[in-house]
Amino acid sequence: MKDPKAMKQRLKELEKRRDELLKELKELKRRFENKELSHEEYEIKRHGIEREIVEVMDRLVQIQFLLGGGP
Numbered sequence: 487m488k489d490p491k492a493m494k495q496r497l498k499e500l501e502k503r504r505d506e507l508l509k510e511l512k513e514l515k516r517r518f519e520n521k522e523l524s525h526e527e528y529e530i531k532r533h534g535i536e537r538e539i540v541e542v543m544d545r546l547v548q549i550q551f552l553l554g555g556g557p
Contacts, residue, residue, distance in 0.1 A: 497549045504542045511535050
């Protein structure tokens with residue numbers, strides 16, 4: 487993906503997904519604290535969400551670098 491316009495669009499999509507995942511994580515914590523989930527369910531789901539957040543953040547950094555916003 488070398489088209490700057492496409493890269494900027496992908497950046498927006500990834501930022502939106504990151505925000506969605508952070509909301510999911512917050513909601514998951516709320517459900518756990520309200521005893522709607524067992525500790526095991528909470529840990530499994532949290533791990534999956536956190537793993538996806540790391541992947542999304544990695545892609546965000548890569549695109550930002552390619553667009554000239556990196557270090």
